[in-house]
Amino acid sequence: MKDKYQKTIYACFIGYVVQAVVNNFVPLLFLTFEKTYGIPLSKITMLITLNFGVQLIVDLLSAGFVDKIGYRVSIVIAHAASGLGLIGLVVLPNLLPDAYTGILLSVMIYAIGGGLIEVLISPIMESCPTDNKEKAMSLLHSFYCWGHVAVVLISTCFFKIFGIENWKILACIWAIIPVVNGIIFTKAPIAPLVEEGETGMTILDLCREKMFWILLLMMVCAGASEQAVSQEAKARCLAYQPLRDAAEIRILQQQTSAACHLVEFKGTPGFSGLTDVRPVLARADRGGGDSQFIQGFVTAS
Secondary structure, three states: OOHHHHHHHHHHHHHHHHHHHHHHOHHHHHHHHHHHHOOOHHHHOHHHHHHHHHHHHHHHHHHHHHHHHOHHHHHHHHHHHHHHHHHHHHHHHHHOOOHHHHHHHHHHHHHHHHHHHHHHHHHHHHHOOOOOHHHHHHHHHHHHHHHHHHHHHHHHHHHHHHOHHHHHHHHHHHHHHHHHHHHHHHHOOOOOOOOOOOOOOOHHHHHOOHHHHHHHHHHHHHHHHOOOOOHHHHHHHHHOOOOOOHHHHHHHHHHHHHHHHHHHHHOOOOOOOOOOOHHHHHHHHOOOOOHHHHHHHHHHO
């Protein structure tokens, strides 16, 4: 019985690789799009917002139609949309009068596939009978990370060997993965996600659950914390206090608007792993053991 679902399990693993492709391949081409099509970088960076925005909308809407049309049809549509979106990147920018419109449409198409994969793969995997379901689910979610690494590594090697100007060939190669995996899902067995005689939870039932709102709040906070993982950011977050001075509030709001403007044009900088060096500098200033190291470092710089 368990061997019967091995094909489904492997297809689920590849499904998260497909999602990694649609989320991480195009950002590698932002500068290429700017040079090739003359699109301002400020407009190109909006593709990320569009991608994840469409995925969120699909995630919300999927609760209303997935159960009606079935998980098999939905997951096949997801892979078809992912493949079509990647192929659209090759065709639509040259086919339409405006290249940016073609890229936008392609991103929207594969974002639909990415959003459906996000909500379908986990329950399909969960329904498969396995000896250790927790281990299988953990392994499943790790495949997005491995897929991300593979996309960046393989794409970088391809660009180095064949030139980044041949990115369209690589886009077609990446499109093969969702096409093949979608075909696999047409034949792979999918176990019932709801036991016979039971009914699934409706959206209203879900909204009545306190735990749902707690987990939703945790997800929002976790997303924000990804941008504040350095020691300095942690210290500043812990030091925050409510403000009452209107002038100070306006100044800080202006600083936030300026920072958002920079992020829009330049992208979000990575602060992960940054270490506060002020204690070391203070010790060096007092003539501590690190002074020679600091002096040598500054001289080398």
